[in-house]
Amino acid sequence: MKMIIPIATLLITPAAGDMLVTDFSNQHQLRWQIVNDTVMGGRSSASFVEENNEAIFRGNLSLENYGGFASIRAAIKPINKAASKVAITVKGDGRDYQLRLYSRLYSGQVSYRHMFTTTEEYQTIMLPMDAFIATYRGRLLTELDPIAWQQVIGVGFMLADKKPGDFALTIKDIRFMP
Numbered sequence: 001m002k003m004i005i006p007i008a009t010l011l012i013t014p015a016a017g018d019m020l021v022t023d024f025s026n027q028h029q030l031r032w033q034i035v036n037d038t039v040m041g042g043r044s045s046a047s048f049v050e051e052n053n054e055a056i057f058r059g060n061l062s063l064e065n066y067g068g069f070a071s072i073r074a075a076i077k078p079i080n081k082a083a084s085k086v087a088i089t090v091k092g093d094g095r096d097y098q099l100r101l102y103s104r105l106y107s108g109q110v111s112y113r114h115m116f117t118t119t120e121e122y123q124t125i126m127l128p129m130d131a132f133i134a135t136y137r138g139r140l141l142t143e144l145d146p147i148a149w150q151q152v153i154g155v156g157f158m159l160a161d162k163k164p165g166d167f168a169l170t171i172k173d174i175r176f177m178p
Contacts, residue, residue, distance in 0.1 A: 019083065021076050021155060021174040024055045030074035042067020057157055058168040069138075070167070073100065073156030083149040083176035086127045092118025092169045096161050101132055102154030103147050110136050111156070112147040122172060149176060 022030050032055070036044045044067050046059030059070050088099060095118060100111040112132035116125050129149060134141040138160070155174055159167050 018087065018175040018177045019079055019081060021176065022074075023053060023173040024050050024171070025053050030076065032072050032074045034070075034072055036070045037062075037065075037067035040067070041065045042069070044068070044070045046070040046072070048072050053172070055171045056168060057171065058166070060166050061159055061161070061164055063162065063164050068162055069158055069160040071100070071156055071158035071160075073102065073154055075102075075154045076152065079149050079152055079176050082178055084129055085177045086114075086129065086155075087124055087173075087175045087177050088116070088127070089122055089124045089172035090116075090118060090169060091120060091122045091172075093167055094118060094120070095159060095163065095167055095169075097169055098158040098160065099127055100156040100158055101129075101147050101152050102156070103151040104153045105151055110134055110141065110144065113158070118169060122170075126177070152176075 032048050034046050034048055036042065036046055038044065043062035043064040044060060046057065049056050057072050061068065061070055086099060086101070096115050097118060098113040098115055100113050102111055112134050114127040114132045116127065130146045132147055134144040157169060157171070
């Protein structure tokens, strides 16, 4: 059976009561790590720069040597109030990216992904937490329950759209919302 991966299309404005994960100011410093297909012999490259209260994840996606993904991730503090969705403010290059959440139940081995499409203008995109899909090394894990807000220990972004070439995603903020 073919599984349909939802693409986020709902736009929202962040509101009071949201839990800000980062707005890329000095007050919300996270330690971001780049993880590309080079860990398996691929040839994709990426960089990550934080400046002027935003972050830029850019690089070149390569399909050579069975490659095809570039990603960044960071550990976050535990979410201290109930959340049902994640809001991200981003602009990009028209490509489909993934927001990834990491669960304390699986020590970072399993990630939960949600696809979103970028535009060249900033947009705030709301991603329902119950629509994130569990994955392990690119394989869907349909037998796992959806991630709960109490389990989230990390966030990340990934490009794996099978389209080689340059990419750029600018991230303004990441929030968990009730």
